[in-house]
Amino acid sequence: MNKLKLVFIICIAAVTGCYYDKEDLLYPAGNCDTSSSSYSSVVQPALQTYGCIGCHSGSAPSGNISLSTYENVRTYVQNGKLYGSITHTSGFVAMPQGGNKMSTCDVNKIKAWIDAGALND
Numbered sequence: 114m115n116k117l118k119l120v121f122i123i124c125i126a127a128v129t130g131c132y133y134d135k136e137d138l139l140y141p142a143g144n145c146d147t148s149s150s151s152y153s154s155v156v157q158p159a160l161q162t163y164g165c166i167g168c169h170s171g172s173a174p175s176g177n178i179s180l181s182t183y184e185n186v187r188t189y190v191q192n193g194k195l196y197g198s199i200t201h202t203s204g205f206v207a208m209p210q211g212g213n214k215m216s217t218c219d220v221n222k223i224k225a226w227i228d229a230g231a232l233n234d
């Protein structure tokens with residue numbers, strides 16, 4: 114009887130041990146709400162939060178790239194560099210430089226805004 118219990122426990126351990134619970138990977142969209150991504154509610158605040166504006170604004174912005182206005186940001190949306198840099202895609206310089214990559218949720222929200230036409234909303 115005890116042997117049977119042991120076998121049972123080992124079986125459970127074997128099954129649950131292989132259970133893969135990385136939420137991001139299992140549910141790429143997760144509980145990240147990308148349905149109301151606008152420039153003013155999502156993109157601009159994210160550029161502030163991740164320090165992008167700190168380097169990419171003023172009279173001598175880093176890399177000579179200013180992200181301080183919608184028109185400036187749109188330029189880098191259209192040439193693909195904004196998305197390439199925040200997703201650390203090869204061929205682009207990974208951003209934020211020297212900082213942590215944006216969260217998957219924030220990247221997805223920005224992608225939703227780009228896919229909807231990158232409007233000044």
Ligand code: HEC
Pocket residue numbers: 160163164165166167168169175176178189194195197198199204205206207208209210211212215
């Ligand atoms: C510490 C300063 C700093 C921060 C913070 C920073 N950048 Fe940059 N960024 C740079 C510099 C410097 C370059 C030019 C790098 C080069 O050309 O090698 C650059 C380049 C870029 C480019 C051009 C990339 C390319 O492939 O040509 C984009 C787009 C960009 N940054 C966007 C961002 C965004 C979006 C953020 C925030 C998530 C950010 N940066 C945060 C300094 C910074």
